[in-house]
Amino acid sequence: MIVRLLPGTTALALAAILVAPPLAPRSRAADAPPDAREIIARVKASRAEGERRELEMEILPKRGRSSKRKLVVLTHSRDGEDRMLVRFVEPHDVARLGLLTIQRRGEEDDQHIYVPTLKKTKRIAASNRTDLFAATDFSYEDLRAENLDAHAYRLLGEETAGGERCYKIEATPRTEEERQSSGYSRREILVSTKRPVILEIRMFDKRAGTLVKVARFSDVRDVGGHPKAHRVEMENRPRESRTVAITTSWTVDRDLKADDLTPFKLERGN
Amino acid sequence: MLGRRPLPSRRVPRIAIAALLAAAAPARADDRFAEVPRLPDWIRGVARYKAFVYPDEGRQENDRVRNQVEADLELAPSLDPLLPGLRAETLFRAVWDDEHLSAGVFDERDERRPIATFREAFLAWEHDALELRVGRQIFAWGKADLFNPTDTLNPRDYTDLLDNEKIGVDALTARWFASERLAVEAVFVPVLFTPNRLPPRGARYDLVPPDFPIRIADRDIPPDTLASSQYGVRLSGTVPEADLDWALTGHHGFDHWPNLKLRVRRLPQPPFFEPLLEPFYKKQDVAGLTLSRVFGPLEAHGEAGYFFHSERSEDEYVHYVAGGNWRKATLADDADELFLVLEYAGLAPTDRRAPGVIPGVWTTIFRSALLARARYSWNGGDLVVETTAALLLHGEDSQYVQAKAAYRVFEWLKLTVGTDILSGSKDSFFGQFRDDDRGFLFLEASF
Numbered sequence: 001m002i003v004r005l006l007p008g009t010t011a012l013a014l015a016a017i018l019v020a021p022p023l024a025p026r027s028r029a030a031d032a033p034p035d036a037r038e039i040i041a042r043v044k045a046s047r048a049e050g051e052r053r054e055l056e057m058e059i060l061p062k063r064g065r066s067s068k069r070k071l072v073v074l075t076h077s078r079d080g081e082d083r084m085l086v087r088f089v090e091p092h093d094v095a096r097l098g099l100l101t102i103q104r105r106g107e108e109d110d111q112h113i114y115v116p117t118l119k120k121t122k123r124i125a126a127s128n129r130t131d132l133f134a135a136t137d138f139s140y141e142d143l144r145a146e147n148l149d150a151h152a153y154r155l156l157g158e159e160t161a162g163g164e165r166c167y168k169i170e171a172t173p174r175t176e177e178e179r180q181s182s183g184y185s186r187r188e189i190l191v192s193t194k195r196p197v198i199l200e201i202r203m204f205d206k207r208a209g210t211l212v213k214v215a216r217f218s219d220v221r222d223v224g225g226h227p228k229a230h231r232v233e234m235e236n237r238p239r240e241s242r243t244v245a246i247t248t249s250w251t252v253d254r255d256l257k258a259d260d261l262t263p264f265k266l267e268r269g270n
Numbered sequence: 271m272l273g274r275r276p277l278p279s280r281r282v283p284r285i286a287i288a289a290l291l292a293a294a295a296p297a298r299a300d301d302r303f304a305e306v307p308r309l310p311d312w313i314r315g316v317a318r319y320k321a322f323v324y325p326d327e328g329r330q331e332n333d334r335v336r337n338q339v340e341a342d343l344e345l346a347p348s349l350d351p352l353l354p355g356l357r358a359e360t361l362f363r364a365v366w367d368d369e370h371l372s373a374g375v376f377d378e379r380d381e382r383r384p385i386a387t388f389r390e391a392f393l394a395w396e397h398d399a400l401e402l403r404v405g406r407q408i409f410a411w412g413k414a415d416l417f418n419p420t421d422t423l424n425p426r427d428y429t430d431l432l433d434n435e436k437i438g439v440d441a442l443t444a445r446w447f448a449s450e451r452l453a454v455e456a457v458f459v460p461v462l463f464t465p466n467r468l469p470p471r472g473a474r475y476d477l478v479p480p481d482f483p484i485r486i487a488d489r490d491i492p493p494d495t496l497a498s499s500q501y502g503v504r505l506s507g508t509v510p511e512a513d514l515d516w517a518l519t520g521h522h523g524f525d526h527w528p529n530l531k532l533r534v535r536r537l538p539q540p541p542f543f544e545p546l547l548e549p550f551y552k553k554q555d556v557a558g559l560t561l562s563r564v565f566g567p568l569e570a571h572g573e574a575g576y577f578f579h580s581e582r583s584e585d586e587y588v589h590y591v592a593g594g595n596w597r598k599a600t601l602a603d604d605a606d607e608l609f610l611v612l613e614y615a616g617l618a619p620t621d622r623r624a625p626g627v628i629p630g631v632w633t634t635i636f637r638s639a640l641l642a643r644a645r646y647s648w649n650g651g652d653l654v655v656e657t658t659a660a661l662l663l664h665g666e667d668s669q670y671v672q673a674k675a676a677y678r679v680f681e682w683l684k685l686t687v688g689t690d691i692l693s694g695s696k697d698s699f700f701g702q703f704r705d706d707d708r709g710f711l712f713l714e715a716s717f
Contacts (some may be wrong), residue, residue, distance in 0.1 A: 050655070060648075067528020067652060068681060089311060091681040092716035094651065096468070102510070110510050119410035123508075123515045125567045131599035154580070263508055263515070264445075264453040 036153035036169045039191050044146050045198040046226040050256030051075045054249040055134050062240035067091075069134055078260050080105040083261040088134075099264045103144060114266035123265045129239045130183035137213070137243035138238035141183060142203075150178040159190060161200040162218050166190035185209050195220075197227040212237050224252035305328045309717065314344040319713045324474070328706040332474050335517040336603040338367035342389075355396040357601040361389045371429050371470060378437050379464050380492070382427045388532055390438045400429050406438035409457065411504060412573045415611045416658070418591040419575035420519045420558030423457060427467040427510040431703075432672070433477035437464055437671040452507050452576055459523065463492045465551055466526040475705050481627055489528060490550040500524065512563065518576075519558035523550045545599075570594040578621075586621035589634065593641070611643040634698055637664035660700070668694025668701040674710075686712040 071089035098114035129141035190200040201214040217229035320338040349356040373382035392405030412418030415635035502521030528549030562571040593613030615636035674688025693703025
């Protein structure tokens with residue numbers, strides 16, 4: 001494999017490119033279909049252990065006024081444990097409110113909230129995965145890291161999304177727990193054939209099997225050697241609304257440890 | 271084209287810049303997130319207008335309308351360049367009202383609330399698992415939602431009994447995050463004791479009835495000596511496998527509510543003697559235990575404080591609260607949420623009262639009480655309707671209900687309207703204020 005060194009490419013990005021195999025495994029025969037699960041696993045692995053994002057979300061309902069959220073999101077993933085701290089910056093009446101979610105493999109989520117007006121951190125009943133996050137069109141399920149063990153993946157073919165050729169992969173709940181808790185009967189995930197990044201997800205309703213949501217990812221930029229979509233537009237068909245999420249800053253946080261994302265430290269500003 | 275309105279808050283000056291951009295720039299899909307000059311995130315502020323309207327003059331024959339204006343300025347800059355891990359947090363408050371409930375500046379021990387003060391102002395330094403704080407701080411111990419018997423470190427400002435808040439104390443705090451399952455916190459409040467601020471005499475919700483036959487003397491505040499220092503310790507833990515949080519707390523200090531001592535003052539002329547009630551503040555120790563566990567959509571909690579005294583000369587009792595909260599999202603719409611809280615607060619005496627001390631009824635209002643809250647939030651908080659109720663079951667029944675609705679007019683402007691209703695017999699705690707029901711309107715602009 002020939003890697004052309006681009007001016008300005010960081011050592012880390014280079015390392016990532018050199019270490020990571022291309023998205024479609026080359027060990028297979030050129031015409032052999034790539035393994036769908038492996039493609040999704042590659043996408044999931046394409047992230048740093050600790051990341052910090054600053055997000056602006058705008059909810060655009062069909063009727064009524066639009067509303068905005070500004071958030072700082074810290075994530076830490078290691079050994080099958082994913083931690084996510086969402087800190088609200090705007091609207092002002094909820095500024096500094098923090099929501100910590102800890103996902104452990106095979107366990108219910110742990111969720112803690114810090115309410116700045118009360119200066120109190122509380123354990124709360126974990127949100128249903130189908131609940132909407134902060135009244136956006138993203139459900140908690142949409143924000144979770146992909147659970148490879150809980151899904152079956154099947155390559156349906158190739159399709160173009162966001163101007164790029166993509167693998168079209170169907171993900172269906174494989175475990176009974178996933179079938180129960182997920183709001184979707186299946187998802188169609190479009191992953192770029194060139195790089196480990198998702199460019200579109202179509203989500204189908206659990207009951208009727210109809211298309212309920214479409215997430216379109218764009219503005220892919222390199223973050224610590226990993227391609228990251230900085231713009232996501234989620235179209236929610238039953239609600240007739242859209243949420244546009246723009247990542248204004250996305251950095252690898254090498255100092256971020258799992259111990260920094262604990263209920264005790266929710267009170268801190270981060 | 272959707273969403274052309276710029277983010278209204280934290281942009282300076284919002285309207286002018288937004289108008290300029292809208293006129294000058296062609297509309298594109300992501301213009302809504304275009305970079306506009308902003309105040310840094312560590313500067314925040316709120317300007318608040320409050321109007322209280324009373325249908326009755328009440329037992330103190332007060333004005334029927336009170337207008338109040340408040341301004342909060344919150345600064346939380348990182349001071350990393352000075353010392354890695356160092357930051358400051360300050361919350362400055364200015365308040366004015368047309369009932370003259372405020373006076374003076376910066377003195378949190380004054381019987382009147384200050385016109386200008388720092389509610390919080392501290393330096394915090396973090397290094398690895400250690401955090402140190404020095405300065406004026408507000409603490410929040412306990413996991414219960416509506417009443418926390420173990421949350422005894424801060425006094426409260428009851429200038430308006432129904433619109434009260436904590437008063438910051440000047441303290442040194444050390445926190446050690448021993449692991450992700452255990453944290454230890456030690457608090458030292460040196461020398462200065464700050465009592466609860468009570469409603470001023472003659473004001474609405476004055477805790478002393480207007481026809482009270484005995485004169486109340488000046489407060490006897492503990493002297494500003496090292497012996498008046500207070501300290502507290504909290505061990506907090508979390509057990510993820512059991513969905514359980516716990517805390518053990520200890521506080522050696524004072525009851526922030528006054529007790530009353532009967533004294534007799536000599537007079538130079540008949541009747542030669544005058545009885546006086548002197549408010550004083552007794553030392554107390556509080557050992558607390560808090561538990562909180564999640565059962566599916568229900569969070570259940572229990573919190574108890576054992577109040578005792580080193581000298582064993584005062585009442586000893588256990589004040590506790592038990593209850594839970596339940597929340598349900600996606601009711602009428604996917605972005606709505608219902609949140610319910612129900613708690614029972616009780617008190618179990620464990621030792622007798624000292625002779626000569628008149629029971630401090632305010633200390634233990636929730637001797638036996640049901641507390642409840644129901645909140646419905648539409649579209650992520652654009653409209654929130656909330657009702658809170660306290661039913662006192664001890665002695666003469668009395669009730670307090672607050673109902674309010676808060677509407678986010680813009681992301682930087684919130685309008686709240688509501689009512690406070692008090693009922694019960696005249697001799698009961700809330701019933702004594704049954705002619706002081708009110709409606710209120712708050713308008714809150716933030717940047």
